[in-house]
Amino acid sequence: MPTIYDVARRARVSPSTVxxxxxxxxxxxxxxxxxxxxxxxxxxxxxxxxARSLRRSRTNLWAVLVSDINNPFFTALVRGVEDVARSSQYSVVLCNSDEDPDKEASYVAAILAEQMAGVIISPTGGGGPVQRLIDASVPIVAIDRQVPGATVDLVTVDNEHAATVATTHLIDEGFRHIACIAGPRDLSTARQRLDGYRRALRAAGRPIDSRLIxxxxxxxxxGYAAMAALLDQSPRPDAVFTTNNLMTIGALECLAERGVRVPDDVAVFGFDDVPCATLIQPPLSTVTQPTYEIGRTAAELLxxxxxxxxxxxxVKxxxxxxxxxxxxxxxxxKATRPA
Structure with a gap:
């Protein structure tokens, strides 16, 4: 591994200049x-x-490395981080990994090179880039998702419980074929929400049909592709629990294009609010996360x-x-109303 003296020789300067x-x-x-x-x-x-020996020489910059900047979930979250950071004389640099581990690794390299004071991260599936931050003793807080193979400060929500409550509501409404559009198998958030869906079905004595997942x-x-696949099979679901906001939008687009009525043909319950959830017709049922509070709490942990x-x-x-x-x-x- 190259040292500061190697850099000094290559640059033809003194180690103190490096x-x-x-x-x-x-x-x-x-x-x-x-x-x-x-x-x-x-x-x-x-x-x-x-970095370890000169910890106090780090910059006053925090990196907030999110997994998808297009997701409205991160808007209020980043604002919560920024409000706490500014009150403590830190500035925030926003980075978007776009769910791409290579892009995440590139940002981590930049964070290390720029000697940033800390990182708040929504990690992609792999834990390698985050491990580099840990090895470099960079303060880290994970949001929304656990870091595979590492234990760091984490701010999340009661994913499994919320998914159980949402699915139980659909059961109580009398829907029989309740589908779930789950997230990536390797993400803790996706696994927890799917576990909540399954737990609700088991509690109601319902079988878990893998075709409905x-x-x-x-x-x-x-979300669009998953909804299309569900509609193309038999029996067709009469309700669907979608486990994040963007997939909910995709599922609704698919239902609209197919002429499937909500909730008459297929009921929909989403996870995360979507813009104008109350203005959509019919208004959309959702699990709402305290996004600003997640960001604020993560910043305080950092x-x-x-x-x-x-x-x-x-873990919060x-x-x-x-x-x-x-x-x-x-x-x-009239057909379903009791006499």
């Missing part, structure tokens, strides 16, 4: 600084040991981790809210 450049000091001639940065890139130098990618296109790096990791599980609206209610017609 130290000043990599710690963001502005007292180095820009020509020399450019040589140092180029040498560090060529050698793939990561100043882990330097479709796995998708937490994207609109995935401050605590920066102040006390060796304290045991903690925040409550959700269940909003039952017309999209998941069985309509009473």
């Amino acid at each position: 130290s000043r450049v990599l710690n963001g000091k502005q007292t180095v001639d820009e020509t020399l600084a450019a040589r140092v940065r180029e040498a560090a890139r060529e050698l793939d130098y990561r100043p882990n040991a330097l 479709q796995y998708a990618d937490f994207r609109e296109s995935g 401050l605590a981790r920066i102040a006390e790096p060796t304290r045991p990791p903690s 599980v925040l409550p959700t809210e269940i909003h039952v609206r017309a999209s998941s209610r069985r309509r009473v017609t």
Whole structure:
């Protein structure tokens, strides 16, 4: 592994000059600084040991690395992070991994190179990039998802309980063939919500039909494709629980294109609010996460981790809210109304 002295020799400067450049000091001639940065890139130098010994020399930047910037879930969450950060004289840099492990790894390399003070991350399926942050002693807080193979501070919600309540509502409404559009198998959030769906069915004495479970990618296109697959099979579901907001939108688009009425033909219950959920016709039933509070709590945990790096990791599980609206209610017609 290259050292600071290797970088100094490659850049033809002193080790102290390398130290000043990599710690963001502005007292180095820009020509020399450019040589140092180029040498560090060529050698793939990561100043882990330097970061540990000069912890107080980190920048005042936090990285918030989200998995999908197109997801409205992250909007209020990032605002919660930013409000806490600014009150503590930190600035926030927003990064979007786009559910791509390679892109996530690229951002992690930039975070290390820029000596950022801490990271709040919604990780992709792999834990390798996050492990690099851990190895470099960078303070980390995970949001929404657990980090595979690592134990770090985590802020999440009661995913399994919320999914159980949502599915139980559909059971209580009298729907018989309740489907689930689940997320990626390797993400903790997706597994927990699917577990909640299954738990509700078992509690009601219902069989778990694997044909009624479709796995998708937490994207609109995935929700659309999963809903299409469910509609093409027999028996067709009469209700569906979708486990994130973008997949709910995709499922609704598919139902509309197929001429399937909600909730008359297929009832819908989503996880996460979607924009204008109450203005959609019929209004959409959803599990709502406290997104601003998730961000605020994650930022407070990051401050605590920066102040006390060796304290045991903690997990904060925040409550959700269940909003039952017309999209998941069985309509009473003359044919079904009791005499």
